[in-house]
Amino acid sequence: xxxxxxxxxxxxKALALEAQYRDEVAPTxxxxxxxxxxxVNLHHQLxxxxxxxxxxxxxxxxxxxxxxxxGKSLTLRSIAGLLHAQQGHVVVNGQVLFDSAAGIHVPxxxxxxxxxxxxxxxxxxxxxxxxxLFALPPSPARISWQYWRKQRAVxxxxxxxxxxxxxxEGLERRYPVTLSGGQQQRVALARALAAExxxxxxxxxxxxxxxxxxxxxxxxxxxxxxxFAIPIVLVTHDHAEAQQLADTIVVVQHGQVxxxxxxxxxxxxxxxxxxxxxxGQHNVFTAQFAPPPNQQKFAPPVALRLQPPVPSSSQSSIxxxxxxxxxxxxxxGADLPPIPSIVGSKVISGCIRTDEIVVRRRGAGSVPPMxxxxxxxxxxxxxxxxxxxxxMVRLLIHPYVPGLSSDGLFIAESVLEVYLSRGQWRDVEVxxxxxxxxxxxxxxxxxxxxxxx
Amino acid sequence: xGRNAGRSILAILxxxxxxxxxxxxxxxxxxxxxxxxxxxxxxxxxxxxxxxxLLTATVSIVVIAVFGVPLGYILARRTFTGRGILTLLxxxxxxxxxxxxxxxxxxxxxxxGPIGGPFTNAGFELDSSFTxxxxxxxxxxxxxxxxxxxxxxxxVDPALEQVxxxxxxxxxxxxxxxxxxxxxxxxxxGLLLGWLRALGEFGATVVMAYHPYTLPVxxxxxxxxxxxxxxxxxxxxxxxxxxxxxxxxxWTQHISNRRKVA
Numbered sequence: 001x002x003x004x005x006x007x008x009x010x011x012x013k014a015l016a017l018e019a020q021y022r023d024e025v026a027p028t029x030x031x032x033x034x035x036x037x038x039x040v041n042l043h044h045q046l047x048x049x050x051x052x053x054x055x056x057x058x059x060x061x062x063x064x065x066x067x068x069x070x071g072k073s074l075t076l077r078s079i080a081g082l083l084h085a086q087q088g089h090v091v092v093n094g095q096v097l098f099d100s101a102a103g104i105h106v107p108x109x110x111x112x113x114x115x116x117x118x119x120x121x122x123x124x125x126x127x128x129x130x131x132x133l134f135a136l137p138p139s140p141a142r143i144s145w146q147y148w149r150k151q152r153a154v155x156x157x158x159x160x161x162x163x164x165x166x167x168x169e170g171l172e173r174r175y176p177v178t179l180s181g182g183q184q185q186r187v188a189l190a191r192a193l194a195a196e197x198x199x200x201x202x203x204x205x206x207x208x209x210x211x212x213x214x215x216x217x218x219x220x221x222x223x224x225x226x227x228f229a230i231p232i233v234l235v236t237h238d239h240a241e242a243q244q245l246a247d248t249i250v251v252v253q254h255g256q257v258x259x260x261x262x263x264x265x266x267x268x269x270x271x272x273x274x275x276x277x278x279x280g281q282h283n284v285f286t287a288q289f290a291p292p293p294n295q296q297k298f299a300p301p302v303a304l305r306l307q308p309p310v311p312s313s314s315q316s317s318i319x320x321x322x323x324x325x326x327x328x329x330x331x332x333g334a335d336l337p338p339i340p341s342i343v344g345s346k347v348i349s350g351c352i353r354t355d356e357i358v359v360r361r362r363g364a365g366s367v368p369p370m371x372x373x374x375x376x377x378x379x380x381x382x383x384x385x386x387x388x389x390x391x392m393v394r395l396l397i398h399p400y401v402p403g404l405s406s407d408g409l410f411i412a413e414s415v416l417e418v419y420l421s422r423g424q425w426r427d428v429e430v431x432x433x434x435x436x437x438x439x440x441x442x443x444x445x446x447x448x449x450x451x452x453x
Numbered sequence: 454x455g456r457n458a459g460r461s462i463l464a465i466l467x468x469x470x471x472x473x474x475x476x477x478x479x480x481x482x483x484x485x486x487x488x489x490x491x492x493x494x495x496x497x498x499x500x501x502x503x504x505x506x507l508l509t510a511t512v513s514i515v516v517i518a519v520f521g522v523p524l525g526y527i528l529a530r531r532t533f534t535g536r537g538i539l540t541l542l543x544x545x546x547x548x549x550x551x552x553x554x555x556x557x558x559x560x561x562x563x564x565x566g567p568i569g570g571p572f573t574n575a576g577f578e579l580d581s582s583f584t585x586x587x588x589x590x591x592x593x594x595x596x597x598x599x600x601x602x603x604x605x606x607x608x609v610d611p612a613l614e615q616v617x618x619x620x621x622x623x624x625x626x627x628x629x630x631x632x633x634x635x636x637x638x639x640x641x642x643g644l645l646l647g648w649l650r651a652l653g654e655f656g657a658t659v660v661m662a663y664h665p666y667t668l669p670v671x672x673x674x675x676x677x678x679x680x681x682x683x684x685x686x687x688x689x690x691x692x693x694x695x696x697x698x699x700x701x702x703x704w705t706q707h708i709s710n711r712r713k714v715a
Contacts (some may be wrong), residue, residue, distance in 0.1 A: 002644045082615050108618045121612035125634045134630070135620045143588045 014124060034094040038199070038231070042078050043087035051075070051085070051255045059199070059231035060247035061092060061222070065239065065266075067278065071255040072235040076201050079233065080115045081108035092199050093231075112257045114197035118204045120188035122176035128187050129172035132159045135194040166224075180211040182217055190226065202234040205448035206241060216242050239279045243267060251275050268353070271449045276351045281446070283352040285329070292328050297373035304329040304350075304445070328370055330377050330442040336380040350450045355419045357397065360437040361428050376441040384415060384431050386425065393425040394418075397436065478692065485685055493686040502671035503690065509583060509667060510651035513590035517598045517647055522640055525602025526632065530611075547596040551656025554592055558661045562588055585662030592649035597650050600644020605636035638709030642702050649698045653691065 039056040051071045064072040077083040079090050081097065084105060090098040092113070097106045123131050136158060139151040163169050166186040166244075176184055185205060192200055206214045206220070222245055225232055236242055242249050242263070249266045251258040259271040270276040273284045287304040306327035329352070362380065370377050381397035395418040416438070422426075430436060493499065528540060546554060562569040562579040569579045579585055607630055617627045633640070655669035663670065668691055676684040 061489060077615075080615075080619060082618070108615075109621045109623065111619070112621075113619060115616060117612040117616065119610075119612070121610060121616045123631060123635070125637070137621065197619075302589070 010018070017070060034091060035235050036093055037091070038079075038093075038233070039089065039091040040075065040079060042075060042085040042086040042090070044074065044078070044083070044085040046074070049255060053088075053255070053257055053262050055250050055257050056183055057248045057250060057260060058431065061225050061245055062231070062233045063242040063246035063247050063249050064233065064235045064252050065237070065242040065246075065278065066252035066258075067237050070252045072237075073203055075252065076115075076203055076233065079199070080113050080201055081106065081111050082115070082438045095198075098377075112196065112198050112375065114192035114195060114200040115299055116192050116200070116202045116205060119208055120184050122184055122187055122191070124176055127173050127175055128168060128179070129159050129163070130177070131187060132162055132191050132194050134278065135191045137195065146241055159195065160192055163191075166190045183215050185217065189221075189242065193228065193230070198228070200230050200232045202232060204235055204237070206236070206238075214241075215244070239267075242279075251278065253278070269446055270351070272452055273349055273351075274452065276446075276448070281351045281354060283354060284349065285352065285358050286347050286349045287327075287329060288347050292371070296377070298373050299328075300331070300371075300375065303331055303377075304348075328377050329440060330371075330375050331445070350452055351446050351448070352416065352440060353444045354417050356441065357416070357418045358439040359397075359420060359424070359428050361430065362435045362437050362438065372439065374441065376439050379438040379440065381416060381436050381438050383430055383434055383436055385427075385432055389419070391422065392419045393422055395425075397438065399438065402437070456699075470673045474609070480689070481685070481692075485689060486682070489682075490686045490689060493683070496689065497595040498669075499671060499687055499690075500665065502666040502668045505586065505665050506582070506652055509590055510648050510654075513587050513594060513651045514598075514644055514648040516587070516591055517595050518644055521595050521598040521647075522633075524598045525537055525643075526606045526628065528599070528603045528617075529606035530614075530632075543596055543599050545596075546592055547600075551593055551654070555589060555657035558588060558592055558657060581662050581664050583662075583665060586658055586665070586667055589657035589661045590654045591652050593657050594651040597647040598640075598641025598643045601646065602636070603638050605639025605643065606632060606706055608639065609635045621691040627658040643706050645698055645702045645705070649695060652694060652698075 036059050038055055038059050042051055042053040044051040050070070051074050053071065053075050056087045064075060066072050074083060078085045078088075078098070085098070085100070087100045088098070089096065089100065096104055097111050097113075098104060107434075119285075123134060126134060133155060136155055141154070142148075159172070163172055166189055168183065168186055168190060171179065171183060171187075174214070176187065179187065185208075202221075206217060209217060218241060221232075234245060246263050248260065249263060250260050251266060253274055258275050259266055259268075266275065267279050267281075270279055270281055272426060276284055285306055287306050289302055290305045291301055292299040292305075306329060358376075370379075372378060379399045381399045384396040384398055386393055386395050397416045397418055399414065399416050418438075428436065524543070528536065528543070549557075559569075559580060560566055562572075562585070564573040564578065566571060572579050577584075579588065613631050613635065614627055617631050622630070622662065653669060654667070655673065657669055659670055659673065666674065668687065672684050672687045672691070675687060
């Protein structure tokens with residue numbers, strides 16, 4: 001059977017594969033009729049910066065992820081109505097807040113959208129309780145002493161409620177400057193809740209906090225979100241934060257939406273090389289479909305062959321020598337989502353998932369074979385560095401991709417990033433400069449849908 | 454040059470100027486015929502000049518506050534064409550020689566001026582009157598308030614205003630409940646400085662409203678009529694008021710700084 005396959009025209013096969021990938025481009029817009037959806041379409045020219053945002057996602061904890069200057073905050077401010085976009089629409093749960101075509105622009109005052117800016121913007125001249133009181137919706141005016149007293153009591157009760165919900169009891173008379181960062185954040189949330197918003201916008205809410213308390217406060221926010229079932233749009237540049245919090249991630253790059261999806265979609269299957277870099281998948285490569293050299297024992301009829309990096313590509317992209325025998329990668333299995341290739345080009349781009357690479361000690365034998373019976377490829381690499389990274393170990397490995405000749409080549413400059421659990425690392429632990437065997441299964445390979453947005 | 458040597462030079466330069474600034478006041482206090490002070494201050498004209506000064510300066514500063522603080526706010530927060538020119542215009546009265554300001558005011562508000570004329574005919578003189586003093590003081594002291602208010606409002610984080618908008622508040626309410634209270638210390642300092650400037654105003658006043666005497670004008674009258682000795686006790690009076698006023702300005706700033714740090 002194998003021999004028959006090998007005898008087929010390998011080039012034709014490669015082209016057929018390519019064509020199959022090309023046809024299936026996944027849509028980025030999630031379906032919905034407006035109920036429980038946030039639909040944002042914004043076009044705005046700000047100097048040289050062009051904002052062209054378009055996404056529709058279910059309400060929940062939505063994270064706008066992107067590097068600074070990508071247009072996340074502008075998007076947030078447009079949703080709040082603080083920025084009047086030149087064109088587009090904003091629809092929250094079926095309610096049109098902005099529609100340039102229909103001439104609708106609900107003023108911020110009437111949108112009932114809570115906005116917590118980066119440094120919380122607590123009123124410095126008001127105590128914690130007064131800050132929250134400020135945000136309470138005004139009670140209808142009526143000239144009656146009794147009515148006024150009753151309203152005052154109602155408002156005070158509401159403030160007390162909010163204080164207790166956000167565990168701020170005892171701080172009501174304090175001024176914002178006397179509070180810790182985490183306390184300030186809770187006051188800002190309590191104040192935003194007081195206005196009974198239909199949607200809460202948080203702009204980098206953890207930026208102003210010490211790293212030590214961030215993770216814990218993110219959990220608190222997640223609980224807060226569940227408890228009040230209030231839809232949140234949160235802006236961050238931190239992929240760990242997005243991972244920890246998001247129901248849906250909207251990746252914003254260069255003023256556009258690069259990808260929309262669940263945490264798994266974005267982190268496991270980034271759509272473009274840029275998104276991959278943003279979410280920490282740094283092992284970006286370019287490759288092309290080609291038949292591997294015939295001498296390989298378990299080699300499949302068609303595989304991916306790494307391309308030398310273009311000069312502008314990042315350090316971490318992997319090159320190979322021009323030699324035909326080097327730099328093979330297995331193709332992803334059929335259980336993975338389809339991978340459209342780049343239309344009109346035989347070169348495709350992808351990444352080697354940092355946490356799907358198997359690392360083993362180098363045995364006493366010779367250079368390992370390139371293909372295994374399971375369809376993985378094996379490389380040899382030299383450990384540059386091993387670092388503790390949270391509860392993981394981060395390895396930087398120089399791959400050394402042997403051909404069949406005995407003199408394998410180091411891939412110049414490129415470094416493969418690999419994450420292992422501490423347990424896994426303990427089994428293979430070697431010193432820097434030592435060799436390791438890298439096994440790259442097909443599930444470690446992810447091919448990008450597009451080269452750019 | 455050593456680090457310490459550089460610091461010493463800077464200190465010496467500063468101290469020299471400080472000495473120059475303080476020495477006249479010191480010598481004045483030393484020179485003053487203290488025994489004669491109570492008698493001369495009991496002079497009814499002096500007392501009425503003091504009362505006139507305090508009253509006019511207070512009326513002026515109230516008027517400036519009502520019109521100047523909003524102007525400072527607009528200059529700080531709104532962007533519009535002509536804002537630069539508007540800022541320039543605000544600075545002008547600050548750099549005009551006060552006498553020139555007085556002449557300009559007299560042209561417009563004097564008995565033969567296009568505005569002053571009708572008022573004078575109706576029996577209400579805009580010059581040489583309490584109103585005249587107030588008009589001069591407003592002209593000269595407004596820039597202090599506008600400029601101080603503008604920087605105070607500029608220092609208010611715009612995010613406060615944006616958050617307040619999301620709570621459904623309109624800009625009038627936000628001005629009163631957010632911007633003004635947060636900028637309060639700077640605005641109050643500006644008003645106090647403006648009040649002191651109005652109190653000390655001489656150049657424009659002497660042209661626009663020689664009568665009724667304000668304290669500075671009366672000091673000038675005593676100086677030119679009777680001599681330095683007669684003017685000294687009055688000078689003491691103005692120095693005392695200025696000293697108290699400036700102390701108050703610095704104290705309010707100290708309080709607001711402390712609240713920021715606490």
